[in-house]
Amino acid sequence: MRTYIKDALKKTGKVEVVGWVHDSRALGKIRFLVLKDISGRIQITTIKGKVSEEVFKLIDSISRESVIRVIGNLKVSKQAPGGKEIIPNKIEIIAKAEQPLLIDVSDRSKTELPKRLDYRFLDFHRQKIQAIFKIQSTISMKFREHFVKKGFIEMQPPSIISSASEGGTELFPAKYFEKKAYLAQSPQLYKQMVACSMEKTVTITPVWRAEKHNTVRHLNECRQMDIEMAFVGQMEIMKQMEDVVKDIVSEVLKNNKKELDILGVKLKVPKAKYISYDETAKLLKIRYGEDLSPENERELCKKFPHTIVFVHSWPVSLKPFYIMPKEQDANAKLSEGFDAIYGGVEISSGGQRIHIPDLLIKMLKKKGLNPKDFKHYVDSFRFGAPFHSGWSIGLERFTQCLLNLYNIREACMFPRDRDRLVP
Numbered sequence: 001m002r003t004y005i006k007d008a009l010k011k012t013g014k015v016e017v018v019g020w021v022h023d024s025r026a027l028g029k030i031r032f033l034v035l036k037d038i039s040g041r042i043q044i045t046t047i048k049g050k051v052s053e054e055v056f057k058l059i060d061s062i063s064r065e066s067v068i069r070v071i072g073n074l075k076v077s078k079q080a081p082g083g084k085e086i087i088p089n090k091i092e093i094i095a096k097a098e099q100p101l102l103i104d105v106s107d108r109s110k111t112e113l114p115k116r117l118d119y120r121f122l123d124f125h126r127q128k129i130q131a132i133f134k135i136q137s138t139i140s141m142k143f144r145e146h147f148v149k150k151g152f153i154e155m156q157p158p159s160i161i162s163s164a165s166e167g168g169t170e171l172f173p174a175k176y177f178e179k180k181a182y183l184a185q186s187p188q189l190y191k192q193m194v195a196c197s198m199e200k201t202v203t204i205t206p207v208w209r210a211e212k213h214n215t216v217r218h219l220n221e222c223r224q225m226d227i228e229m230a231f232v233g234q235m236e237i238m239k240q241m242e243d244v245v246k247d248i249v250s251e252v253l254k255n256n257k258k259e260l261d262i263l264g265v266k267l268k269v270p271k272a273k274y275i276s277y278d279e280t281a282k283l284l285k286i287r288y289g290e291d292l293s294p295e296n297e298r299e300l301c302k303k304f305p306h307t308i309v310f311v312h313s314w315p316v317s318l319k320p321f322y323i324m325p326k327e328q329d330a331n332a333k334l335s336e337g338f339d340a341i342y343g344g345v346e347i348s349s350g351g352q353r354i355h356i357p358d359l360l361i362k363m364l365k366k367k368g369l370n371p372k373d374f375k376h377y378v379d380s381f382r383f384g385a386p387f388h389s390g391w392s393i394g395l396e397r398f399t400q401c402l403l404n405l406y407n408i409r410e411a412c413m414f415p416r417d418r419d420r421l422v423p
């Protein structure tokens with residue numbers, strides 16, 4: 001809307017705009033309409049007597065959120081928000097919005113989140129919601145671009161798998177002809193196979209986790225931004241994350257200034273802090289061998305504000321079977337695995353993987369898993385598999401933490417949770 005207006009102004013001052021009716025006000029003989037589209041808002045000002053009776057009547061009958069076309073003259077106006085207004089010659093209703101609206105779509109909507117999600121299509125009419133997803137689009141675009149520029153190959157892992165890829169997380173079963181299948185909980189094994197031949201791979205892919213919990217930081221379907229890289233260890237792979245997060249935040253600051261203002265978010269390119277699990281446990285006074293609780297994660301971020309905190313070298317007992325133990329020793333206490341904490345929550349887990357079949361079998365047994373169930377996986381490392389590392393950042397989780405959203409559902413267009421399967 002904005003650029004279109006600017007171009008038109010240079011020529012004749014006559015403009016044609018389409019958009020949604022955000023607001024309308026009557027003031028004696030004047031009618032104000034605020035028209036919105038994805039790029040912004042503009043005021044349409046109509047004075048009785050100065051426009052045709054037909055246009056004036058029509059304005060009074062247009063319901064909020066209806067889609068209209070306005071043809072008129074653009075005027076610079078000190079009083080109008082944004083400094084410009086359109087004096088219409090012609091108005092056409094393209095799509096009428098039925099009344100009453102199902103939810104409050106005003107800037108300070110009073111409708112609670114579950115109801116807003118029930119009518120997400122209408123919630124998308126709101127500037128704040130549009131701002132969240134414009135920023136999310138910048139995040140995923142920049143993520144992909146950053147790694148493709150560095151020579152990573154984008155991959156598309158399967159969403160239907162035959163057995164658990166990680167153990168631990170619960171899976172959604174699916175029927176696959178005569179066979180039993182599951183929805184993928186992670187692209188883990190697939191990106192490792194790609195990295196062990198094509199060296200560097202990147203993907204943004206949906207994953208499904210059948211955990212029954214209902215929290216403000218978990219979805220049952222989420223998108224993961226993953227990389228996997230051969231010939232690097234834990235430290236190098238964490239640095240890759242530091243670089244991409246800084247790049248993404250810089251891009252959001254450059255691209256989405258308006259959206260950050262709308263959301264009232266003050267963003268800064270973060271610093272990075274590398275700290276071992278041992279040091280973290282001392283710092284937070286947690287018992288050795290305990291996982292970080294959500295409170296611990298918040299506390300850690302308070303100690304290091306505006307910082308991605310990479311907690312590395314976790315105890316083997318707290319990491320999945322495929323994370324490399326220190327010194328490639330099955331009896332080591334510590335591993336080459338890490339978590340990244342940012343904005344008070346875990347945004348990512350990763351580390352060096354085990355590429356040695358015998359060691360992998362030992363670690364599977366240690367975790368109480370049956371190596372037979374992982375035969376395909378283990379065998380994939382028998383024919384020239386280099387050491388490699390990787391990680392995974394949840395797209396919605398990352399958006400939530402960057403924009404300080406209380407509930408992760410705000411960062412997902414169509415969330416799937418314990419109770420929600422529609423829309």
Ligand code: ATP
Nearest residue numbers: 209217218219220222346347348349392393394397
């Ligand atoms: P958490 O400890 O927060 O439950 P996790 O350790 O189970 O997460 P990982 O398997 O390490 O999760 O997944 C990598 C990343 O994917 C997480 O750091 C997080 O950003 C995101 N993620 C994982 N599970 C979910 C979920 N259920 N909903 C949204 N994002 C998720």
Ligand code: MG
Nearest residue numbers: 339346348349
């Ligand atoms: Mg994790």
